[in-house]
Amino acid sequence: MDHRAHCDVLILGSGMGGLAAAALLARDGFRVIVAEKMPRLGGRCSTMDYNGFKCITGVVGVETRGVVQGLFDRVGAGFDVKEAGPPHYLINGQICQVPSRGGMKHLMMAAGAGAMEVETVMNAITGALQWRAPSSDVPLGDWLRQYTSNPRIMEIFQALVSAVLFVNVNELSVHTYFEFLKKLKGIQRFGYAPGGSISLARSLAKVVVDHGGEIWTRCRVNAIKSRNNIVRGATVSRRGKNLSIKAPVVISNAGPKETARLAETGIRDQYYLRELEQRMTPARITALQFSMDEPLFESNHLLVTGTQSLNSVYQPTMVCPEWAPDGAHLLVAGSAPRNSLEPFDGKREIEQCLADLRAVFPGFESRARLLLAGTFQGAWPGMHSLPGRDMDRKTPVINLYNVGDGVKPFGYTGLPGVVATGIDVAEEVMGRNRILTGAP
Ligand SMILES: Cc1cc2nc3c(=O)[nH]c(=O)nc-3n(C[C@H](O)[C@H](O)[C@H](O)COP(=O)(O)OP(=O)(O)OC[C@H]3O[C@@H](n4cnc5c(N)ncnc54)[C@H](O)[C@@H]3O)c2cc1C
Numbered sequence: 001m002d003h004r005a006h007c008d009v010l011i012l013g014s015g016m017g018g019l020a021a022a023a024l025l026a027r028d029g030f031r032v033i034v035a036e037k038m039p040r041l042g043g044r045c046s047t048m049d050y051n052g053f054k055c056i057t058g059v060v061g062v063e064t065r066g067v068v069q070g071l072f073d074r075v076g077a078g079f080d081v082k083e084a085g086p087p088h089y090l091i092n093g094q095i096c097q098v099p100s101r102g103g104m105k106h107l108m109m110a111a112g113a114g115a116m117e118v119e120t121v122m123n124a125i126t127g128a129l130q131w132r133a134p135s136s137d138v139p140l141g142d143w144l145r146q147y148t149s150n151p152r153i154m155e156i157f158q159a160l161v162s163a164v165l166f167v168n169v170n171e172l173s174v175h176t177y178f179e180f181l182k183k184l185k186g187i188q189r190f191g192y193a194p195g196g197s198i199s200l201a202r203s204l205a206k207v208v209v210d211h212g213g214e215i216w217t218r219c220r221v222n223a224i225k226s227r228n229n230i231v232r233g234a235t236v237s238r239r240g241k242n243l244s245i246k247a248p249v250v251i252s253n254a255g256p257k258e259t260a261r262l263a264e265t266g267i268r269d270q271y272y273l274r275e276l277e278q279r280m281t282p283a284r285i286t287a288l289q290f291s292m293d294e295p296l297f298e299s300n301h302l303l304v305t306g307t308q309s310l311n312s313v314y315q316p317t318m319v320c321p322e323w324a325p326d327g328a329h330l331l332v333a334g335s336a337p338r339n340s341l342e343p344f345d346g347k348r349e350i351e352q353c354l355a356d357l358r359a360v361f362p363g364f365e366s367r368a369r370l371l372l373a374g375t376f377q378g379a380w381p382g383m384h385s386l387p388g389r390d391m392d393r394k395t396p397v398i399n400l401y402n403v404g405d406g407v408k409p410f411g412y413t414g415l416p417g418v419v420a421t422g423i424d425v426a427e428e429v430m431g432r433n434r435i436l437t438g439a440p
Contacts (some may be wrong), residue, residue, distance in 0.1 A: 006246040013253030017045030017403035019204040020422025032213035037220035049195030052325035054196035061190040111152035136175035143174040157303040163312040166283035176388035179411030204347035226266035290368035309335040310356035346375030
C-alpha cells in the first residue's frame with residue numbers, strides 16, 4: 001500500500017444520497033472524505049455536455065418544496081431550481097393540465113370516463129387515502145379493476161407510476177402506491193436546475209468542502225475493510241496510487257449489492273446476502289435525448305398515456321434555455337417496459353420508445369434529431385430497487401451503511417427517496433458515532 005489517510009466518515013460515491021449525508025455530517029463537525037470514481041459529481045443526478053446541450057445522466061426534474069429543498073435549506077446549500085408549473089398529461093392526443101385540486105377526477109373526465117364511473121373510482125381512492133390503506137400484496141391494477149374496466153382510466157395511473165416510480169400498475173403494490181401519494185403527494189411540484197442537474201451535486205459538495213471535508217473524484221473504492229464485524233475503512237485507487245483510508249464509519253452510495261461485493265468476506269450473514277438477491281428488483285428504463293429547433297408541444301413536460309412504453313417527455317429548455325445552445329431545444333423522452341420483471345432487451349426498448357414518439361407526435365422524425373440513447377440497467381439502473389423492494393440502510397457490518405435508491409424509505413422515489421436516505425443515515429451517525437469518532 002502506497003499511502004494512508006484517515007477521516008471520521010468515508011463516503012463511497014457522490015450520488016445525491018452520498019452528498020446529502022456528507023453535507024449534513026461535514027456541517028456537524030465530522031471529518032468527511034467523499035470518494036467518487038467518476039471525474040464528475042452527482043452519479044445519476046449529473047450533467048454531460050454534449051455539443052453544447054446539458055444532457056442528463058438520470059435526473060431531469062427535481063421535486064421542489066419537499067424533502068430535497070428542505071435538505072438544501074438545512075445545510076445552507078444554494079437550491080437553484082426553476083419551477084416547471086402544473087403537471088400535464090397527454091390523453092387521447094390532447095394536452096391536459098392537471099388542476100391543483102381534483103386532478104385525478106379531471107384527468108379521468110378528460111379520458112372520456114362517465115360521471116358515475118369517475119365517482120366510483122374517486123370514492124375508492126378517498127377511502128384508501130383517508131380511511132384504510134388497501135392490503136399490501138395486491139397490484140394497483142387489480143385493485144383498480146374492482147372499480148373500473150375502462151382502459152383509458154388505467155392508462156392514466158400507468159403513465160404516472162411508470163414515469164415516476166419506474167414500474168407498472170400490474171407490478172406495483174397498491175399499498176406502495178397510496179404510501180407514495182401520502183408521502184410525496186404524487187410529486188406535484190418540480191422544476192429544472194438552470195445549471196443542469198449537476199449543479200445540485202456541486203452545491204452540496206461546496207458545503208462539504210466549506211466545512212473542511214474533501215471530495216476526491218477519479219477515486220475508486222476497491223474494497224471496504226472490516227475486522228471483528230466492525231468497519232475499519234477502505235482501500236482506494238487515486239492518481240495511479242493505492243491508498244488505505246482508515247474510517248470508523250463508511251457510508252456507501254454504490255447500491256447495496258455492490259456494497260456487499262466491496263465488503264468482500266466482511267459480510268458473513270448468508271441470509272442477508274440471499275435477501276439482497278431475492279428482494280432487490282432493479283428498475284430498468286430508457287432515456288432518449290434529442291435536439292430540436294422548436295419545442296414539440298406547448299408545455300415543458302407531458303406524462304404520456306396510451307403508448308407501449310413511452311411514459312414521459314420533457315422539454316427543460318422551455319424553462320431553462322441554458323440547457324441547449326442559443327435557439328435550440330433539448331427534449332428528453334423516458335420509457336419503461338410494460339413488464340419490469342421480464343428480461344430487458346435495451347435495443348428493443350429504444351426502438352419501441354422511438355416508435356411511440358413517432359406515433360404520438362406527427363412529424364417527430366423531421367423535427368427531432370437524436371443526441372443520445374441510453375438504457376439504464378445493471379450498475380447504472382433507473383433505480384437499484386423498485387419502490388417497496390428496498391433493503392435496510394444498515395448492513396450486517398457495524399458502522400457500514402447504504403444510502404441511495406436501493407434503500408429508500410417506503411413510499412419514496414427518485415431524488416426525494418435518495419436524499420431521505422442520506423438524511424436518515426447522517427442523523428443516525430450523528431447520534432451513534434460521536435463518541436467513536438471524537439467529533440465535537
Ligand atoms: C434516466 C433516469 C431518469 C431519472 N429521472 C429522475 C427525475 O427526473 N427525478 C428524480 O427525482 N429522479 C430521477 N431518476 C432517479 C435518480 O436519478 C436516482 O434515484 C438518483 O440520482 C440516485 O442517487 P443515488 O444516491 O442512489 O446515487 P447514484 O446517482 O447512483 O450515485 C452513486 C455514485 O457512486 C459512485 N460509485 C459507485 N461505485 C463506486 C466505487 N467503487 N468507488 C467510488 N465511487 C463509486 C458512482 O460513480 C456514482 O457517482 C432518474 C434516473 C434515471 C436513470
